[in-house]
Amino acid sequence: MKVVPVAYDADEGYTLRVSGYTFGKRYAVEASSEFENVQVTIAFEAEFVALPEKIEVTLPDATLAYDATEELFVAEKNSVVDELFEQVKDHFTDAAELATSLTRPYYGGSPNSANAFYKAVCGDRTLEKNHWFLDGSNPATITRIAVANDGKMTSHMQVNRADVETDADVFAFETKLVPNYGLPIYVKGEARVEIPAYAAQHVDAWVYNADGKWQSDVKGLWSPSFGSSALTGFSVADIDLESAFTIVKKDAQGVWVPVSDDEIAAQKLVFAYEIPATAPAHDGIEIAGNKLSYYGRNESVPVVGTLSIDGIVIGNAFTAVNDYTSYEVNKFDPIRSFTQSETVEIPTRTAEATYTKNICEVLSLRDMRDADDMKGFELIDHDATLADPWITGDDTNGFATGVRPNSDKVFGLEAIRIVSFSVTYADNGFDASAALGDRVTVDETTGRITFSNLNNLSLQKDVDVTVNVEVAYPWAVKSGKVTYKILK
Known part of the structure; x- marks a missing residue:
């Protein structure tokens, strides 16, 4: 073993450089050197005790509270130096010396900072970063157990906002500090993310509960107004779902109270709505930017809402209240049902060769506006044929000049289609189509019904002719019928 005095300090005494020793062995040490023209001889006995393979401390389990300003989830701070010192008290004068040893320079030009290895595990994700213990390039906001260079080794667990995926995330941390004398120091801990208790609450003005189910009704936007006799358009796009719910939190008494706009902005609270993947097919119905567009035939559509804080979904936000x-x-x-005011009679006593009627003359289809004693505005031109049955607006018939209800900007009505027709005896309802043969015809293109009397025989029974029609448009396929009675 070789011992060489290398320095002298009036307060600290002599510093010796020792090499060639073996841990666990006792030595008689003698060293001599000259300091300030004085020959100094130092003699003593010493046993070299090895440092442990490692020392470690585990922080108490904690919750990580969100700091929106720093965009960090942070746990409480704890000083760990005293607990660590107990594991190496034979090697350091006191806990303060252990703390400062992480940044103390050592002989041989070793760096004056410990290596720091940060590791955090959340589920199947492992986050690892390596830095110097003291380094200006060491980001303050990385996910880790941060150990402060404050003489107390004050430590806390923290998670960067970008590393949090859900409000159920639990992180297991390990920070390993390796000073240049080689002793690994581990600081461990586990903490769960704690999201502030914000929640969604329905707005009574727009949301109601019926049969245990929360729901809203689409109203539809009529332009220029619901009662106008000069309609230019109708829309069920841009239905604002965000107005259906408000953000609340509990006050000191545990009562849910609204959250201010300033707090919503500061906490970066955001609603998001979507139609779930499990919903039935819903062609023509979609949500974009929290706006619902309802151009589909489903009677209703499920909507799933989420509330997030700085992009992290609060899992129970839509079940807490x-x-x-x-x-x-x-x-x-926006369209009522087909109607016919009364059965149309076709008298045959005039002994004409043919009798013709047009179903547009008596078939009625109206919109939902409060016009004509709450019956709505008529959509069918009674002077037209099925080839083009829709009215053209004239500023007095419910639509602006030139506007038609089949326009995509209004109701998007398709053509009225004849589905089927039947010919029956009026007195018993039995099928009369075989007896009359082609004497009764319906033109599917024009909607004209013709009774031919060219056989020059007198009809002996009243006959009912029922024409079944339907019209398709974005919200439904609506069925109706027109009934004629051919009189004997």
């Missing part, structure tokens, strides 16, 4: 998981939005159909 009430269970809104069954929330639905109900369709609005």
Whole structure:
């Protein structure tokens, strides 16, 4: 073993450089050197005790509270130096010396900072970063157990916002510090993410509960107004789902209260709505930017809402106040049902060769506006044929000049289609089609019904002719019928 005095300090005494020793062996040490023209001889006995393979401390389990300003989830701070010192008290004067040893320069030009290895595990994700213990390039906001260079080794667990995926995330941390004398120091801990308790609450003005199900009804936007006799357009796009719910939190008494706009902005609270993947097919119905567009035939569509804080979904936000998981939005159909005021009679006593009627003359289809004693505005031109049955607006018939109800900007009505027709005896309802043969015909293109009397025989029974029609448009396929009675 070789011992060489290398320095002298009036307060600290002599510093010796020792090499060639073996841990666990006792030595008689003698060293001599000259300091300030004085020959100094130092003699003593010493046993070299090895440092342990490692020392470690585990922080108490904790929750990680969100700091929106720093965009960090942070746990409480704990000083760990005293607990670590107990494991190496034979090697350091006190806990303070252990703490400063992480940044103390050592002989041989070793760096004056420990290596730091940060590791955090969340589920199947492992986050690892390596830095110097003291380094200006060491980002303050990385996910880790941060150990402060404050003489107390004050430590805390923290998670960068970008590393959090859900409000159920639990992180297991390990920070390994390796000073240049080689002793690995481990600081470990586990913490779960704690999302502030914000929640969604329905707005009574737009949301109601019926049969245990939360729901809203589409109203439809009539341009220029619902009662106007000069309609230019109708829309069920841009239905604002965000107005259906508001953000709340509990006050000191545990009562749910609204959250201010300033707090919503500061906490970066955001609603998001979507139609779930499990929903039935819903052609023509979609959500974009929290706006629902309802150009489909489903009677209702399920809507799933989420509330997130800085992009992290608050898992129970839509169940904390009430269970809104069954929330639905109900369709609005702007078109009423087909009607016919009364059965049309076709008298045959005039002994004409043919008798002709047009179903557009008596078939009625109206919209939902409050016109004509709450019956709505008529959509069918009674002087037209099925080839082009829709009215043209003239500023007085419910539509602006030139506007037609089959326009995509209005109701998008397709052509009225004849589905079937039947010919029966009026007195017993039996089928009369075989007896009359082609004497009764219906032109599917024009909607004209013709009774031919060219056989020059007098009809002996009243005959009912029923024509079944339908019309398709974005919100429904609507069926109706027109009934004629051919009189004997």
